[in-house]
Each structure stands twice: as C-alpha cells, then as structure tokens.
Amino acid sequence: MQSTNLSDRILRPPQPWFIDASLLVALILSYIPVSRLAGWPDWMALTLCFWSIRQPQLVGLDKAFLLGLLVDIGHGAAMGQYALAYVLLSHMAHTFARRILWFPPRQQALHILPMLFITQVVMTVVRLIAGDSFPGWTYFLAPITGALLWPALSLLLLWPQYQPEDRDDHRPI
Amino acid sequence: MCYVVLCLLMLVADLHYRYLEMVRHTLSVVTYPLQVIAAAPADLARSASTYFGTLVSVQAENAELRRKEVEQAQQLLRFAQVERENQELRNLLGMAQSVQSRAVAAEVLYDAPDPFSRKVILNRGAADGIESGFAVLDASGVIGQATRAYPAQTEVTLLTDKDQAIAIKVARNGLRGVLFGNGDGSLELRFIPIGSDVEVGDELITSGLDGVFVPSLPVARVTSVTPADAFLRIQCEPLGHVERATQVLVLGRAEPAPPLPDPASAIEPPLEQLVPPKPTATPGAQDKDSSKNKSKDAGKTGNGAAPAANSEGAQAPASPQATPDKPKDKGKAKDKPKGKNGAGKKAASSDKKPAAAEAAEAGEKPTEQPNADSAGR
Numbered sequence: 001m002q003s004t005n006l007s008d009r010i011l012r013p014p015q016p017w018f019i020d021a022s023l024l025v026a027l028i029l030s031y032i033p034v035s036r037l038a039g040w041p042d043w044m045a046l047t048l049c050f051w052s053i054r055q056p057q058l059v060g061l062d063k064a065f066l067l068g069l070l071v072d073i074g075h076g077a078a079m080g081q082y083a084l085a086y087v088l089l090s091h092m093a094h095t096f097a098r099r100i101l102w103f104p105p106r107q108q109a110l111h112i113l114p115m116l117f118i119t120q121v122v123m124t125v126v127r128l129i130a131g132d133s134f135p136g137w138t139y140f141l142a143p144i145t146g147a148l149l150w151p152a153l154s155l156l157l158l159w160p161q162y163q164p165e166d167r168d169d170h171r172p173i
Numbered sequence: 174m175c176y177v178v179l180c181l182l183m184l185v186a187d188l189h190y191r192y193l194e195m196v197r198h199t200l201s202v203v204t205y206p207l208q209v210i211a212a213a214p215a216d217l218a219r220s221a222s223t224y225f226g227t228l229v230s231v232q233a234e235n236a237e238l239r240r241k242e243v244e245q246a247q248q249l250l251r252f253a254q255v256e257r258e259n260q261e262l263r264n265l266l267g268m269a270q271s272v273q274s275r276a277v278a279a280e281v282l283y284d285a286p287d288p289f290s291r292k293v294i295l296n297r298g299a300a301d302g303i304e305s306g307f308a309v310l311d312a313s314g315v316i317g318q319a320t321r322a323y324p325a326q327t328e329v330t331l332l333t334d335k336d337q338a339i340a341i342k343v344a345r346n347g348l349r350g351v352l353f354g355n356g357d358g359s360l361e362l363r364f365i366p367i368g369s370d371v372e373v374g375d376e377l378i379t380s381g382l383d384g385v386f387v388p389s390l391p392v393a394r395v396t397s398v399t400p401a402d403a404f405l406r407i408q409c410e411p412l413g414h415v416e417r418a419t420q421v422l423v424l425g426r427a428e429p430a431p432p433l434p435d436p437a438s439a440i441e442p443p444l445e446q447l448v449p450p451k452p453t454a455t456p457g458a459q460d461k462d463s464s465k466n467k468s469k470d471a472g473k474t475g476n477g478a479a480p481a482a483n484s485e486g487a488q489a490p491a492s493p494q495a496t497p498d499k500p501k502d503k504g505k506a507k508d509k510p511k512g513k514n515g516a517g518k519k520a521a522s523s524d525k526k527p528a529a530a531e532a533a534e535a536g537e538k539p540t541e542q543p544n545a546d547s548a549g550r
Contacts, residue, residue, distance in 0.1 A: 024207075031204070031211035033283030033294075065176045074204045076285040076292055076321070076328050079193045080183030087176040127289040130188045133335035133356030135288035 011161040018160055019051055019058055023067060031074045038138035041146040044071055045119055048086055049112060050150075050157055052093035053100055064090035081126050085119040092118070105151035112150050116143035194321070201323050215283060273427040274387040277301050279309075279327070281419050291334040291354070293317070295327040295421065303327050306385045307425035314391040314412030315339065315379060319423060327423065331415050332392070333358050340383040341392050344376040352377060352393060352409065358416065360393050362407035367400050371407055384430030 026047035034040045051059035068083030092115050100111045186192040285292035299322040307319040309329045321328040335356030342349045350362050375395040381388025393409040
C-alpha cells in the first residue's frame with residue numbers, strides 16, 4: 001500500500017487471491033459479446049491499471065502480458081496486440097503510481113484517461129499497420145467510460161481493504 | 174522492455190507468418206470456459222426472446238417456411254435427377270466428377286469482439302468436422318469463410334472484412350475474378366480490365382478455382398460498374414445477409430482439391446508459339462525475351478479474357494499456365510525464371526502462384542502476402 005495524502009485510515013494489506021479473482025472477473029467481463037457496443041469499457045485494462053498502480057509488486061508486466069494474450073485469443077485479435085497494449089499500460093501505471101495516488105479518485109480518473117487512450121491508440125496503430133480497417137471514432141469512447149468508472153471501481157476493489165481488522169459490533173465504524 | 178519486444182515479435186509471427194496458431198489453439202482451451210460463462214447472459218437473453226416471441230410472428234414464419242418447403246421440394250426432386258444426369262454425362266465424357274461437398278449446420282453465437290475486423294463466432298467447431306477454409310453461407314448466399322476452427326467453435330471472417338478475398342466468376346458468362354471486401358460492408362471486384370463484359374445486376378458465384386470453396390455458390394450481385402484507370406471499378410453487394418445471418422451452413426470440399434502441378438516440371442512452350450521468330454537473337458537475350466513475352470502474353474490473355482473465359486464457361490482450367498485473371502500474376506510470371514534458378518523451397522512454393530494466387534488469397538487475407546500463404550494450406 002502506498003501513501004496517499006487523503007487517506008485518514010490505514011488500509012489492510014490486500015489479499016493476493018482477491019487481486020487474482022478480480023483480474024479473472026475482469027477477463028470474463030471483457031469476453032462478454034457486446035457486438036461492438038460503443039463505449040463498452042475495457043474492463044481488463046481498467047482492473048490491470050488499478051492493481052498496477054496500487055500493488056506494483058504483485059501485479060507486474062508478466063501478468064499484464066499473460067492476461068493480454070488471453071484477451072487476444074478470446075477476442076480473435078492478433079496475438080500480442082492486447083499483450084503489447086497492456087504491458088505498456090502496466091508500465092505507465094508503475095511509472096506514475098506515486099503521482100497518481102496523491103490525488104483523490106476523480107482526479108486520478110483524469111490521469112487514467114490518457115493512459116487508457118494510449119493503449120487504444122497503440123492497438124489501432126498495430127492493426128492499421130497489419131492492414132485491417134479503421135473501427136471508427138466511437139472506438140475511442142471506451143477510455144472515457146473507463147475513466148468515468150474509475151472512482152466506483154476504486155471503491156469496489158478497495159472494499160476488502162477498508163474492512164476493520166477485527167469487527168466490533170459495538171463500535172461505530 | 175523485453176515484453177514489448179516479445180509482443181512485437183509475436184505480432185509479426187502471427188499477422189505475417191501465422192506461426193502462432195498452435196499457441197492460440199492451446200490457450201483457447203483455457204479461454205473457452207470463460208467465454209462460455211461470459212456468453213451465458215447473451216444466450217439467456219436470446220433464448221428468452223425466442224421463447225416470448227409472439228405467436229403471430231411464429232405462425233407467419235411457419236407459413237412462410239411451409240410455402241418455401243413446397244417450392245423447394247420439387248426443385249430438390251429435379252435437382253437429384255439433374256445431378257444424376259450430370260454425373261452420367263461426365264462419366265460418358267470422361268471428365269472429372271463435380272466437387273463433392275460436406276455440410277455442417279451451425280448457428281452464429283455472436284460477433285467477434287475485435288473491432289478491427291468483421292468476424293463472427295459459430296457454435297460448431299473442428300469436433301463437428303469444420304476445418305478452416307470452409308465456406309459459410311446462409312439461405313441466400315455465401316457470407317464468409319471459416320478462418321479458424323477451434324474444437325467447439327469456429328471463427329468466420331465475413332466477406333465484408335477488409336481485403337477478405339473470394340474467387341468468383343460471373344454467372345452469366347463465366348468471367349473469373351477475385352472479389353474483395355472493402356471493410357465498410359460493400360464488396361469490390363478488382364482487377365477486371367476495362368472492356369470486360371460485366372454489367373450491373375450480374376450475379377457472381379464461387380468459381381472453386383481456389384481449391385477451397387465449393388463451386389457455384391451464389392456470392393454477390395454487381396451494383397455499379399465505372400471505368401477507372403486500367404481497370405473497371407466494380408462495386409457489389411453480397412447476396413447473403415452477411416452481417417445479420419443467424420442460421421448458417423458451413424460447406425467444404427469432401428476431399429481436398431488436386432495438388433498443384435510442380436512448376437519445376439512445367440514444359441516451356443516452344444518460343445515460336447509466343448513470338449514471331451527473330452533471326453538475330455542471342456541465347457541469353459532469348460531467355461530474357463521469353464520470360465518477358467510470356468508475361469506480356471499472360472497479360473494479353475488476361476485482358477482479352479472475356480471471350481476465352483466465355484468458351485471455358487464452368488470448366489476449370491487445370492494448368493497453372495492458363496490465363497491468369499489478375500495483373501499481379503504478371504509480376505509472378507516475370508519472377509518465374511529467377512525462382513527456378515534459386516531452386517530454394519520457398520522460391521518454388523511462391524512460384525506455384527498463377528493458379529495458386531487465387532487459392533491463397535481466397536484462403537487467407539492478402540495482406541499477409543505472398544510467402545506465407547500457400548504454405549499454410
């Protein structure tokens with residue numbers, strides 16, 4: 001857990017199984033066939049970005065690479081397309097983690113937006129070089145919805161760590 | 174850093190050389206259960222909507238189907254008879270038997286999520302006998318090609334995917350060509366020289382020359398023909414409901430197409446047939462000349478393809494020297510002597526081109542370009 005200026009409480013350490021489970025859920029969410037619904041967020045990128053910022057020592061480039069490959073296969077995309085994007089995303093998240101955590105969630109979202117955007121641009125460039133068709137500008141709505149979801153996602157994924165060490169029903173926390 | 178390099182290597186290996194299909198298939202065993210879980214809500218919604226579909230619409234559909242069945246029953250009866258007759262006639266003439274096909278009925282599960290391509294996923298796979306390369310069609314025509322057969326699912330690249338190619342001929346006169354997807358829902362018949370006999374409203378059917386598709390499946394209809402530079406710009410619309418089909422048939426050849434003849438064993442046509450003999454030509458120059466003239470000649474026959482193709486009609490030319498339809502082949506023809514000198518395996522395989530070009534292109538996207546293609550088939 002890294003220090004933040006606003007946290008007035010000490011969070012519990014994260015459970016590695018919870019991180020893995022959340023990544024698995026994100027993977028399943030990313031497999032939902034939504035028929036190219038404009039603005040459907042990239043759940044995998046969001047979750048991966050979150051844990052890369054919060055727990056860089058637990059979620060590294062290796063996980064980003066492996067999960068990227070699994071998304072590639074599930075989406076029928078080029079092998080290495082998502083892997084490349086997620087590795088870059090994870091690297092950016094590691095680099096900016098200390099800065100980002102200094103901000104409250106809404107302002108964190110403003111930092112997440114360009115990072116998600118860059119991952120999409122990387123994927124677009126890769127596929128355009130490979131000779132595929134341009135997916136249309138609505139493709140770039142996904143980072144925006146992703147950034148909008150960021151505060152809620154932060155709350156959700158930190159929920160287990162917000163729980164008190166020993167629950168006391170007579171104490172109002 | 175090393176991960177980035179690894180990703181880039183994988184991208185090149187996959188997009189350019191298609192080396193990673195094994196990895197993809199292996200890892201798909203891991204992702205398949207997750208995909209099933211992810212698709213469960215969509216499945217539920219679909220079955221619920223079918224369940225609650227109003228009685229009226231079902232009755233209407235039923236009536237329509239019955240009418241069609243009666244209509245098609247008598248066609249089918251005649252078809253059986255005509256096919257028998259055709260077989261007997263072919264026997265009498267000593268011609269090769271027409272292509273036998275095998276079919277698997279399947280359902281479109283969902284659009285593949287990849288936004289850069291137009292693909293759908295079917296609910297049948299290699300376990301049901303589907304192989305990559307099979308044609309996929311709905312009730313009115315071809316909608317795409319199975320490009321990856323997973324054990325329980327098949328990935329179909331739709332005709333409208335950018336640069337997805339299919340070898341076709343004009344049903345009216347047998348003029349051959351290759352139809353490409355534009356990536357925006359329309360199709361384009363490319364490299365047909367100006368002056369060829371193509372009209373608006375012409376129906377295009379598969380030629381089967383690619384060695385992959387079953388011949389004579391309806392594909393598209395010509396919507397506009399405008400001259401541009403050296404070639405006609407021919408826009409077409411698919412006959413099948415490419416983007417909306419739900420029930421499809423996956424159709425493949427029962428046996429693989431006959432192997433392409435080895436280009437090394439090809440007999441050079443005597444020079445006199447190609448050019449009026451020039452009295453003062455050194456042997457080296459002659460050699461050069463012959464290749465040049467051959468390519469020119471190929472181009473010429475390609476240009477004048479309409480009458481030649483007319484006479485050939487439905488009959489598939491067997492030799493690789495038969496008129497190539499595309500200007501690309503001109504280049505290939507020029508390459509020929511070089512490849513023979515090199516004698517490397519790769520050179521030989523890329524030499525197979527003229528007839529193989531179509532096969533390769535219909536089989537795989539041409540963006541993956543020459544050397545990868547025929548090796549895969």
